[in-house]
Amino acid sequence: MNKLLNKSMRAFVLYAGIVLACSIPAYYAIIDFIWAHELKEHNRIVSATTRQNLQALSLTDKELSETVALWNKLQPETQLQPVAALRPDSTYNIYRKNKYIPAKGWDRFQGLVTYFTINGKVFRLTQEVNMEESHETIIAIAGVAFLFFLILLGGLIFINKRTSEKLWRPFYSSLQKIQAFDLHRQYAIEFEKTGIEEFETLNHHLEKLIAGNIAVYKQQKEFTQNASHELQTPLSIVRFKLDLLHQSKPITDEQSALIDEAHQSLSKVTRINKNLLLLAKIENSQFSGKEAINLSALLEKHISLLDDFLEDKQLQVIKHIAPDVVLSGNKTLTEILLTNLIMNAVRHSQPKDTVTITLKTHLLEISNTGAMPLEEKMLFRRFGTSSPNTTGTGLGLAIVRQICQLHGWQESYRFENGFHLFSIAWA
């Protein structure tokens, strides 16, 4: 993912690169033009000086031809030759191999051909001067341009980082706060004052949004809690009336059975209600007390409490309980967690099945026989696995998850060799 700061940087660097690249041919053209212009001027001056000096010498024809021959020998880059007729001056620009220092390879020359007369004879003067080769110029310019590009790049990065960081600091600070925000924990976020209009607007709206969310969340939780509380009384009334109805005389077997069935459903509703209330209380952080719990002892105590149910189903319980495993947590909640996990295993076992309870220093695992793997995603959800025909409330494992989250423990489920394995791990 791109970071905001890099995004603007990339455009800057690309633009600087293009401009500097385009500057290379422009610099070359200008430098070459000035150079050629200056050398042409130089050639013209030298030619004119040569002509004037030769004319001023007033040599005889013989002296003149000797001088010209000597000249041509001493100065190979300039040639003075007699020609038939006067012609207009001309310039040329050629590459030639260096005759004297072959290692230098090709050299570039700027030349001027002028015509003039001495003693009535027409002479052609070819004046040449060495000029910097194009590729050397281009390399030099490109090198300089690249060097400046690097300097520019470094500067851009540095300045961009400095100013952008300053500029975007409020944004990143807000971002960090939003990341750290947890709806369950119920505290509102306070953004710092930035003095920048856009950030102020952003923060203001974020604050509004978060406050709204907290309010809705609170309302929802309070609703659950209030609803559960409100339900307690009518549930009590129905139960009392059923108890009274049971005492009416005469009572038939059929009536008695009806009352009993009503009691059973009523007790399921009561438990769902209690569990919802419990979940709301955990979410509202109403269980704060933590203490060191001897989990080994607590587990043994719980298993013996559930003796009746284990015997009822003739379940075989295999215990691998390490002694004196101590865990820091809320005792009430830990007891609920143990009850829910063990009863979950008991309820879903067939008669004469095996339930294995393993406790290690950092792990509690409860397994029972099963035919098919269960869908883990639904298991720990509220009413994720509830069905109308069982006594389960569909909340037991959701409560287990909630308790684990509160304590920072890790709950998990897996299916292995025909066993459902529920485990809780802690650090």
Next chain:
Amino acid sequence: MKLLIIEDEIQLAQSIISYLSGENYVCEYAGTYQQALAKIEMFEYECILLDLMLPGGDGIRLLEEIKKRDKEEGIIIISAKDSYEDKILGLQTGADDYLAKPFHLPELSARIFSIIRRRKFNNSNIIRQNELTINLLSKTVLINNAPVILTKKEFDLLLYFIGNKNKVISKNALAEHLSGDIAGMLDDHNFIYAHIKNLKKKLGEAGCGHYLKTIYGTGYRWEV
């Protein structure tokens, strides 16, 4: 024996009164904090049932008021609050028992029965019924003066029945009495049959009359 029921929900109070009035109890009713306070100041009660959420004042403050008067009554809190902290607070303030709503009426009756007998000095923690003698303190049972060894659960069940004489007790109420909330987590409560069968057998073998009747299909009744 006189009972005071302090409860703002009239339907609940009526049901409680209706259930208990068959058993030698005279029930009085107070629906608000002030009414309750007035009754406590004027009369003596064997047992007070106290709801914590009352119009006109906090139930815990009322409990403090009752304890200040230094009388001999037993106090049972009946409340919709069922957290550990609420229970501890209630018991520490001086209540003898704490029952979270919703509960079964037989459960309440059994607890009132025990508390009244525990509270009295003159040997009344011994319960006698014909050949049957139960000592509440030592938790022992004698039949025709010969001891009968009962398990803790069987003893609990026996007391529960004695506290609900001539009443039909549903299996559901018995299961909840023995294992609390956990009872509802399973469909069948066969363990109750087992405990009751054992209790009947032990009592019968020791020569006790057949007071414990099975109401065919769903419940039990202790008939005297």
